Amino acid sequence: MVIAREYQTIDTNLAAYLVHLGFRHLLIKYTDLAQINRRVQATHYFEETPELIKQVSLYNQGNVKINLIPYEKAKENLMDRIKRGLP
Numbered sequence: 001m002v003i004a005r006e007y008q009t010i011d012t013n014l015a016a017y018l019v020h021l022g023f024r025h026l027l028i029k030y031t032d033l034a035q036i037n038r039r040v041q042a043t044h045y046f047e048e049t050p051e052l053i054k055q056v057s058l059y060n061q062g063n064v065k066i067n068l069i070p071y072e073k074a075k076e077n078l079m080d081r082i083k084r085g086l087p
Contacts (some may be wrong), residue, residue, distance in 0.1 A: 002028055004047050004048070004066060005027065005047075005048040006045050006046065006047065006048055007045070007046045007047070007048040007056070008043050008044065008045055008046075008054070009043070009044050009046075009056075010042065010043050010044070011039055011044075012018040012042065012044070012075065012078055012079065012082070013075065014044075014056065014059055015044035015046075015078055016071055016072075016075035016078055017041070017059055017064065017066060017074075018052065018055065019035075019074040019077075019078065020044055020066070020067065020071040020073075020074040021055060022071045023046050023047070023052050023055070024047045025044065025045070025046055025078075026045040026046060026047060027045050027087040028042050028043065028044055028045070028078075028081060028082060028086070028087055029042075029043045029045065029087070030042055030043075030085065031043065033045060033054075040085075042082045047084070049057075
């Protein structure tokens with residue numbers, strides 16, 4: 001049995017970039033930060049693959065091209081899920 005590894009990020013912009021590229025977004029988990037700033041932190045989980053790690057590295061280096069409309073749609077959908085507290 002092969003157990004898939006998960007990649008995690010709290011960077012919603014990165015998550016939107018990965019979603020717009022077609023990577024599998026598994027879920028969003030929430031951490032209550034009420035005692036710090038009355039907010040909730042969203043952690044995005046993806047199935048980790050070598051290509052995903054490569055794209056994260058390129059994103060962090062600023063060496064990516066984004067198709068703006070699909071990216072903004074992906075970000076809008078993720079933000080909607082976060083605001084509604086959906087996994």
